[in-house]
Amino acid sequence: MGRTLADLVATLAADPRHGAVVCDIDGTLAPIAPTPEQATVLPAALPELERLVERYTLVACVTGRPAVQARRMVPIPGVAISGNHGLEVMHGDDVTVVPQAARYLDAVHEALLVVENDGLLPELGCRVEDKGVTFTVHYRGSPRPDHALRYLEAQIVPKLDRAGLAWSFGRMVLEVRPPVAIDKGSAVRRLRGRKRITNLMYVGDDRTDLDAFREATIKIAVRSAEGPPELIERADACVDGPEQVVELLASL
Numbered sequence: 451m452g453r454t455l456a457d458l459v460a461t462l463a464a465d466p467r468h469g470a471v472v473c474d475i476d477g478t479l480a481p482i483a484p485t486p487e488q489a490t491v492l493p494a495a496l497p498e499l500e501r502l503v504e505r506y507t508l509v510a511c512v513t514g515r516p517a518v519q520a521r522r523m524v525p526i527p528g529v530a531i532s533g534n535h536g537l538e539v540m541h542g543d544d545v546t547v548v549p550q551a552a553r554y555l556d557a558v559h560e561a562l563l564v565v566e567n568d569g570l571l572p573e574l575g576c577r578v579e580d581k582g583v584t585f586t587v588h589y590r591g592s593p594r595p596d597h598a599l600r601y602l603e604a605q606i607v608p609k610l611d612r613a614g615l616a617w618s619f620g621r622m623v624l625e626v627r628p629p630v631a632i633d634k635g636s637a638v639r640r641l642r643g644r645k646r647i648t649n650l651m652y653v654g655d656d657r658t659d660l661d662a663f664r665e666a667t668i669k670i671a672v673r674s675a676e677g678p679p680e681l682i683e684r685a686d687a688c689v690d691g692p693e694q695v696v697e698l699l700a701s702l
Contacts, residue, residue: 463701473510514535515581517545659671672688
């Protein structure tokens with residue numbers, strides 16, 4: 451992190467017509483909530499995003515949420531949306547699962563049923579979220595999250611491996627997805643397309659945002675006690691929570 455945040459902002463803001471601003475949603479624009487349904491984007495973030503759409507070549511959200519949910523949280527037409535860690539592409543109101551992932555829909559659904567039928571997960575305070583082409587096991591609500599994590603590692607992950615699916619742990623979650631080479635990084639690359647972008651700022655808070663960092667010239671990490679240390683290590687600068695993300699957007 452050799453350059454200051456002010457220097458990074460100045461670099462991007464100096465040439466907005468060749469600049470891009472891409473953000474994660476949960477933990478970045480929206481504070482982490484006990485359940486996904488309770489999370490909301492900070493109200494102050496929306497007018498800032500709307501203002502940036504008028505200035506920058508690309509403004510986008512790349513999120514682990516389904517694209518339709520993401521659009522409800524960020525209802526600004528000029529903000530591009532990529533959902534389910536890049537597995538969903540949104541054009542207007544239409545959402546398409548990328549072809550590489552679509553062939554695994556049945557396998558994901560079968561694994562989802564296996565996990566949902568695991569009788570111990572509710573007892574451990576775990577909650578399974580069906581996101582269509584992916585699913586997530588949340589253990590934030592567990593009274594013993596360390597015990598829940600060990601159970602997921604020992605009992606659930608081997609089942610996912612046998613099903614041939616990809617998985618990763620994030621902020622109190624186990625994410626399950628098709629085993630395809632598509633992630634938030636490829637989502638950013640697709641959104642960028644052939645646009646003449648010199649500087650692209652990406653802002654995120656969790657492990658999957660490391661993939662997006664590959665495509666960014668300016669990498670901003672949102673610090674948290676639950677975030678992976680490597681996110682901070684790879685970032686050019688850090689901010690403390692969604693409130694400071696809004697301040698960052700305002701400074702652009």
